[in-house]
Amino acid sequence: MNIRKLVTIVDEVLVEMGQPVAPPTRRAAAIAVIANPFAGRFEADLSALIETGAVLGEVLTQRAVAALGIVPEAAESYGKAAIVGEAGEIEHAAAILHPKLGAPMRAVLGGGAALVPSAKKRGTMGAVIDVPLGHRNAAYVRSHFDAMEVSIADAPRAGEILVAVVVTDSGRPLPRVGGLSTAEIIGQDGLR
Amino acid sequence: MPDIELRKRLLTVEEIFHEGGPVAAVPLRRAAAISVIANPFAGRYVEEIAFFMKTLEPLGLDMAQRLVNALGGDPSVVQGYGKGAIVGAAGELEHGALWHAPGGYAMRAVLGDAKAIVASAKKVGGPGTRLDVPVTHINASYVRSHFDAMEVGVPDGPRADELAFVLVMTTGARIHARMGGLAAADIRGEDGLR
Numbered sequence: 585m586n587i588r589k590l591v592t593i594v595d596e597v598l599v600e601m602g603q604p605v606a607p608p609t610r611r612a613a614a615i616a617v618i619a620n621p622f623a624g625r626f627e628a629d630l631s632a633l634i635e636t637g638a639v640l641g642e643v644l645t646q647r648a649v650a651a652l653g654i655v656p657e658a659a660e661s662y663g664k665a666a667i668v669g670e671a672g673e674i675e676h677a678a679a680i681l682h683p684k685l686g687a688p689m690r691a692v693l694g695g696g697a698a699l700v701p702s703a704k705k706r707g708t709m710g711a712v713i714d715v716p717l718g719h720r721n722a723a724y725v726r727s728h729f730d731a732m733e734v735s736i737a738d739a740p741r742a743g744e745i746l747v748a749v750v751v752t753d754s755g756r757p758l759p760r761v762g763g764l765s766t767a768e769i770i771g772q773d774g775l776r
Numbered sequence: 777m778p779d780i781e782l783r784k785r786l787l788t789v790e791e792i793f794h795e796g797g798p799v800a801a802v803p804l805r806r807a808a809a810i811s812v813i814a815n816p817f818a819g820r821y822v823e824e825i826a827f828f829m830k831t832l833e834p835l836g837l838d839m840a841q842r843l844v845n846a847l848g849g850d851p852s853v854v855q856g857y858g859k860g861a862i863v864g865a866a867g868e869l870e871h872g873a874l875w876h877a878p879g880g881y882a883m884r885a886v887l888g889d890a891k892a893i894v895a896s897a898k899k900v901g902g903p904g905t906r907l908d909v910p911v912t913h914i915n916a917s918y919v920r921s922h923f924d925a926m927e928v929g930v931p932d933g934p935r936a937d938e939l940a941f942v943l944v945m946t947t948g949a950r951i952h953a954r955m956g957g958l959a960a961a962d963i964r965g966e967d968g969l970r
Contacts, residue, residue, distance in 0.1 A: 589792045596785040608785075651789075712931075736790075737906070737927035 585636045586619035588744065592651045592734055609754040611735045613715065614647035616640055616747045623671035623743035633679035636656035637747075640680065641688035644749035649692065654753050658693045660766070661728040663717040663750045664689070665703040669740035677704035680747055689749065697774035707745025710737050715750045721771045727755035733776040783813035783938065786930055787876040789846050799950040805947040807846045808909065808939055809839040809929045818866040818937035825870070836875075836943070843945045844886055851887050855960065856922045857948035859883070861898040864934035872898035875941045881893055883914075884945060890914040890969035897909030904931050909944045915965050920957025921949035954968045 861872035913919035
């Protein structure tokens with residue numbers, strides 16, 4: 585794997601619509617920009633990118649947790665996403681994200697029963713992607729449905745892939761639309 | 777005197793390993809801290825605004841310290857810096873200029889005796905506006921390898937009645953710098969220029 589750059593972004597909300605948010609909600613994105621080994625050609629076997637996903641799942645999750653300054657178990661929601669540069673295909677994002685990236689994420693966090701929400705697209709440098717977020721133990725926790733917008737000004741170049749992992753220690757700033765709450769999580773099926 | 781109402785903070789750290797050339801032994805790191813605060817002067821013309829610079833000093837110090845912490849906690853690794861401001865639509869460009877003194881003061885206070893002027897940029901813009909924050913060497917503005925800029929922005933800010941203030945610190949030259957000119961090793965360090 586050829587990593588050109590790593591970026592971490594921490595987004596903290598202290599006030600929302602004039603109301604103090606205490607403690608602040610915090611979302612951290614860890615992003616890698618890597619060379620796409622299959623840029624510009626069709627390759628049937630994408631296993632190299634599948635293995636890349638396994639490495640990035642661990643490295644990026646560790647970086648996001650470190651950026652939040654929390655113990656891994658304090659993570660509440662998560663998500664993942666990729667933007668494939670124009671000389672690649674959308675399936676390259678799928679190869680990184682879906683087969684092997686989730687397991688090391690969960691290993692770093694000490695568990696995660698819920699599906700890791702994901703998004704992918706093809707895009708050029710500066711393309712913006714909204715990384716969908718859900719509670720890591722119960723996908724139906726309504727207070728934690730969210731998304732974090734990320735972008736990197738100079739990535740992805742045509743032959744690159746941008747891979748993002750987002751970890752939070754909180755839900756939305758002022759959740760008040762009911763639904764399943766964190767206190768009601770059963771935590772067995774990943775849904776409730 | 778209006779207090780600072782801080783709505784959100786963003787902290788971005790980039791680590792650059794290469795840009796198509798040799799992989800650097802030590803990656804270049806660039807960090808940006810952004811604070812989105814209420815603009816106490818939004819929506820009307822206020823003649824006397826300069827007092828707010830003093831109010832902003834603790835915010836600047838906090839942001840500068842967060843940047844040093846994000847780069848590992850040792851101020852001596854910082855080689856470049858810059859600052860910027862984005863003023864929401866109900867404000868005027870001059871509100872961005874409030875950041876010049878407290879932003880520069882804060883970085884010098886945290887970094888020690890940085891001698892060079894802190895390069896800056898400012899604009900009026902809506903949420904998601906991007907700003908290219910110019911970056912130069914902290915002790916000698918003419919160091920060519922350290923001329924750079926870091927693009928920053930806040931997806932949901934600044935709103936019309938907000939200000940986004942930015943500080944940037946970097947740990948070295950552009951990753952494949954090879955354009956000659958004054959080198960960091962040749963800094964005399966007397967006038968902040970060379």
